[in-house]
Amino acid sequence: MAKGTPELVTMEKLVSLCKRRGFIFQSSEIYGGISSTWDYGPLGVELKNNVKSAWWQSVVRERDDMVGLDSAILMNPEIWVVSGHVVTFADPLVDCRNCKQRFRADDIESDVCPECGGELTEARMFNLMFKTFMGPVEDDASQVYLRPETAQGIFVNFQNVLNSTRKKLPFGIAQIGKAFRNEITPGNFTFRTREFEQMEIEYFVKPGTDEEFFQHWVEERFDWYIEHGIKKDNLRLRPHDPDELAHYARACTDVEYLFPIGWSELEGVANRTDFDLARHAECSGQTLSYFDEQTKEHYLPYVIEPSAGADRATLAFLADAYDEELDEKGDLRVVLHFHPQLAPIKVAILPLSRKDTLIPLAKETIYADLRKDYMVQYDDAQSIGKRYRRQDEIGTPLCVTVDFNSLEDNQVTIRERDSQRQIRVPVEELKGCINAKLAGEPFEVLPPGGSYQLGF
Ligand code: ATP
Numbered sequence: 441m442a443k444g445t446p447e448l449v450t451m452e453k454l455v456s457l458c459k460r461r462g463f464i465f466q467s468s469e470i471y472g473g474i475s476s477t478w479d480y481g482p483l484g485v486e487l488k489n490n491v492k493s494a495w496w497q498s499v500v501r502e503r504d505d506m507v508g509l510d511s512a513i514l515m516n517p518e519i520w521v522v523s524g525h526v527v528t529f530a531d532p533l534v535d536c537r538n539c540k541q542r543f544r545a546d547d548i549e550s551d552v553c554p555e556c557g558g559e560l561t562e563a564r565m566f567n568l569m570f571k572t573f574m575g576p577v578e579d580d581a582s583q584v585y586l587r588p589e590t591a592q593g594i595f596v597n598f599q600n601v602l603n604s605t606r607k608k609l610p611f612g613i614a615q616i617g618k619a620f621r622n623e624i625t626p627g628n629f630t631f632r633t634r635e636f637e638q639m640e641i642e643y644f645v646k647p648g649t650d651e652e653f654f655q656h657w658v659e660e661r662f663d664w665y666i667e668h669g670i671k672k673d674n675l676r677l678r679p680h681d682p683d684e685l686a687h688y689a690r691a692c693t694d695v696e697y698l699f700p701i702g703w704s705e706l707e708g709v710a711n712r713t714d715f716d717l718a719r720h721a722e723c724s725g726q727t728l729s730y731f732d733e734q735t736k737e738h739y740l741p742y743v744i745e746p747s748a749g750a751d752r753a754t755l756a757f758l759a760d761a762y763d764e765e766l767d768e769k770g771d772l773r774v775v776l777h778f779h780p781q782l783a784p785i786k787v788a789i790l791p792l793s794r795k796d797t798l799i800p801l802a803k804e805t806i807y808a809d810l811r812k813d814y815m816v817q818y819d820d821a822q823s824i825g826k827r828y829r830r831q832d833e834i835g836t837p838l839c840v841t842v843d844f845n846s847l848e849d850n851q852v853t854i855r856e857r858d859s860q861r862q863i864r865v866p867v868e869e870l871k872g873c874i875n876a877k878l879a880g881e882p883f884e885v886l887p888p889g890g891s892y893q894l895g896f
Contacts, residue, residue, distance in 0.1 A: 445772070446763075446764035446765055446766060446772065447764060448700075449700055449759055449762040449763075450700050451628060451629055451699075451700045451701060453762070454629065454700070454755075454758055454759060454762065455629055457762070457774070457833070458481075458484065458758070461483060461833060461834050462481035462482045462483045462484065463480070463481055463483045463484035463487065463758070463784075464478050464479070464480055464481060464484045464629075464630065465478065465479045465480075465481050466478060466479070467479045475626065475634075476623075476626035476627055476632070476633050476634060477633060477634065477635065478629070478630050478633065478751075483784040483785070483834055484754075484784075486784035486785070486815060487754055487757070487758070487778075487782060487783075487784045488637075488750060488751070488754045490781060490782045490783070490784065491750060491753050491754050491757060491782060492616050492637075492639065492750050494668055494781050494782060495616070495639045495664070495748070495750075495753075496508070496614070496616065498664055499612075499614050499641055500614050503612075505607075505610060505611045505612060506611065506612045506613070506614055506641070506643075507601060507605055507607065507611070507612075507613055507614070508613070508614050508615065509593065509594055509597060509601065509613050509614070509615045510615060510616075510617065511590070511593025511594070511596075511597060511615060511617070512593065513586060513587050513617065513618060513620075514574065514584050514585075514586070514587075515584075515585075515587060515592065515593065515596070517583060517584050517585060518723070519592050519596060519720075520569065520585050520588075520592070521723075522719050522720055522723040522724075523592050523595075523716065523719065524687060524688065524719075525569060525585075525588060526567070526569070528687060529567060529568050529569060529588055530565040530566055530567045530568060531544050531545075531546070531565070531566055531568060531623075531624055532544065532545035532546060532563040532564070532565060532566070533545065533563065533564055533565070533566035533624055534548070534560045534561055534562070534563050534564075535560065535561045536553035536555065536556065536558045536559070536560055536561075537558055537559045537560070537561060538553060538556050538557075538558025538559065539553060539555055539556040539558055541553065541555050541556075542624055542625075543560075543624065543625060544624045544625050545563040547625060548560075566622075566624060567622075568588060568621045568622050568623065568624075569585045569586070569588050569620075569621070569622065570585065570586040570588075570620045570621075570622050570634075571583055571584070571585055571586075572584060572585075572586065586619075586620035587617075587618075587619055587620065588619055588620060588621050589619050589638060589640070589747070590615045590616075590617045590619055590638045590640045591640050591642060591716070591745060591747065592716070593615060593617075594613045594615055594640070594642040595642065595716045595717060595720055595743075596720060596724075597613070598613075598642075598644070598717060598728055599726065599727075599728055601613055602730070608733075609644055609645060609646050609730060609732070609741055610643065610644060610645040610646065610649070610653060611643070611644060612641050612642060612643035612644065612744075613641070613642050613644075614639070614640070614641045615638075615639075615640055616637060616638070616639045616640075616750065617637065617638065618635060618636070618637055618638075619635075619636060619637070619638045620634060620635050620636075621634060621636075622634055628699075628701050629755060630751045630752070630754070630755050631699060631701065631704065631752060631755055633751065636749055636750070636751045636752075637749065637750035637751055638747060638748065638749055638750065639747075639748045639749070639750050639753070640745065640746070640747045640748070641657075641744075641745065641746045641747075642712075642743050642744075642745055643657060643743065643744040643745070643746070644730070644741035644742070644743055645741055645742050645743075645744060646732070646739070646741065646742070647713075647714065647739060647740075647741070647742045649742075650690070650711055650713070650742040650744060651691075651711070653744050654691055654693075654709065654711045654744050657709050657744050657746045658677060658693045658695075658709045660746075661695055661707055661709060661746045661748070662675060662677060662695055665695065665697075665706070665753075665756070668757070668779045668781065668782060669757065669760065669761065669777070669778065669779030669782065670697065670756060670757070670760045671760055673698075674697055674698040674760055675695065675696070675697055675698075675706075676695075676696050676698075676703065677693050677694070677695060677696070678693065678694045678696050678703075678705075679691070679692070679693045680692040680693065680694070686710070687715075688710075688712050688713065688715035688716065689710045689711060689712055689713075689715075690711040690712075690713050691710070691711040692708055692709065692710040692711070693708075693709050694706070694707065694708050694709075695707040695708075695709070697756045697759075697760075699755070699756065699759060700759055705752075706748065706749070706752055706753065706756055707746060707747060707748035707749070707752075707753075708745075708746075708747050709744070709745065709746045709747075710744070710745045710747070711742070711743075711744055711745075712742075712743040712744070712745050713742050713743070714740040714741065714742055714743070715743075716743065717729075717740045717741065717743070718740055721740065728740065757778065757779075757782055758776070761776040761777045761778045761835055762774075762776060763775050763776070763777055767860075773829065773832055774829075774832065774833045775832040775833065775835070775857060775858075776832070776833065776834060776835030777835065777857070777858055778835035778837070780837045780877075780878040780879075780880070783835045783836060783837050784815060784834065784835065784836075785815050785816065785817045785831070785834060785835075785836045786814040786815055786816065786836070786837060786838065786874075786878060787810055787814055787816050787817075787836065787837075787838045787839070787840060787874060788816070788817045788818075788819055788827070788831045788836050788838075788839045788840070789802055789803070789806055789807045789810065789816060789817070789818045789819070789839075789840050789842070790819055790820070790824060790827050790828075790839055790840065790841045790842070791803070791820050791841075791842045791843075792824060792841060792842065792843040792844065793820075793844075794820045797844070797847065798842055798843075798844070798846075798847070801842055801846060801847060801867070802818075802820075802842035803818060805867070806840065806842065806852065806867065806870065809871070810840075810870075810871065810874070813871070814874070814878075817831075817836070819831075824841065827839075828855065828860075831857065832857055835857070836857060837856065837857050837858075837877070837878060838854055838855070838856060838857070838874060838877060838878070839854070839855045839857075840852050840853070840854055840855075840870065840874075841853040841854075841855065846867075850866060850867050850868075851864050851865060851866050851867065852864070852865065852867060852870060853865075854870075854873065854874070854877070856877070856883045858883075859883055861883055863883070
């Protein structure tokens with residue numbers, strides 16, 4: 441077992457752990473990769489899916505005032521003219537005349553190249569939308585964009601959702617999906633990529649109530665990260681200055697996380713007023729107003745938009761969960777303290793030995809039964825200590841060990857990742873116990889009538 445000194449999490453450590461254990465791989469790696477593009481491996485896809493379903497659970501399933509949507513990536517290109525993206529979704533770009541590198545002008549502090557000290561060109565605006573062609577003819581008429589945000593798919597479906605669900609204000613529409621931005625300077629692992637997933641809400645409210653709902657969503661979203669395991673000290677809110685606001689926004693507050701690269705945006709909550717619905721109503725010629733039955737008025741709702749990145753959130757959950765500890769023998773233990781809801785594997789089943797006698801209970805009974813309810817891993821390779829370490833390193837909250845006594849007394853040992861405590865429970869009570877522990881019941885608390893034995 442490696443000795444060592446616990447250190448703070450760095451991006452390099454996360455990249456290396458993610459590759460080693462199958463969370464995130466460089467995309468197209470065997471061909472030398474492609475700039476700042478990443479693939480989620482067997483554990484990464486579980487983790488990111490858990491992040492997305494935890495979000496969906498909180499913002500759609502547990503609320504009466506929210507519904508979901510899954511709109512197409514390719515949309516009528518007129519939408520991006522109307523939304524302002526064709527003209528304004530651009531960053532200032534400068535080139536170094538010497539080393540030919542490109543930078544975002546607002547990222548560099550001096551007027552010489554940060555790489556080689558060379559002379560820089562004048563800044564020019566560079567549109568971040570990816571273009572492609574629809575159909576067999578590659579001309580201007582067939583040009584479409586890969587959506588740079590999921591939000592517009594929600595606005596253009598506002599009437600469809602209203603008519604089909606008969607929702608009353610205030611209500612919101614949530615969507616998870618890919619977005620594409622031809623970022624000038626992507627980087628910092630999955631923090632800024634050119635292809636990423638967003639988790640966006642457009643919450644429609646009566647004008648005049650927008651400030652109150654803006655505050656509500658800022659608090660709601662801040663708390664969501666804490667409820668799912670992010671340490672409060674690593675989160676903060678940053679209201680935008682008026683001169684920072686996007687052309688459509690009346691107010692915006694970022695939820696920032698203390699990433700290994702420093703405080704950076706995790707999610708933005710914006711008050712978009714009626715900008716988008718008004719523009720789409722005007723340019724499509726369709727009525728997008730809401731009829732308020734109480735006041736008998738027609739009006740355009742205002743919109744509060746909490747916009748999060750699924751990849752950035754996954755990176756924050758990984759960074760926040762990462763820990764290095766010294767165990768009682770002075771060995772370094774790397775552990776991911778994931779919230780149980782987010783952990784890719786919930787329970788590992790570890791037979792003490794590979795002997796055939798343990799298989800009927802460990803594999804054919806316990807593993808076969810538990811995998812119907814949870815993501816479970818069966819691991820019988822190497823020593824039990826090594827297997828615990830492997831599970832700690834991928835953030836598995838509970839391990840169940842089946843030993844030779846289990847065949848006599850029909851009891852197994854549950855070991856908890858964070859405290860490394862162990863309890864012995866009858867096989868018939870195992871599922872109830874796992875459910876309780878995954879739901880957050882303290883590990884040491886025994887249920888009434890429980891026949892557990894502590895401190896095994
Ligand atoms: P930034 O200032 O970091 O470029 P932004 O303010 O342009 O972000 P928004 O348009 O508000 O970002 O997008 C909402 C969320 O989508 C961000 O908070 C982030 O989580 C995610 N996101 C935006 N751009 C990227 C990207 N290039 N890579 C990964 N996630 C992104």
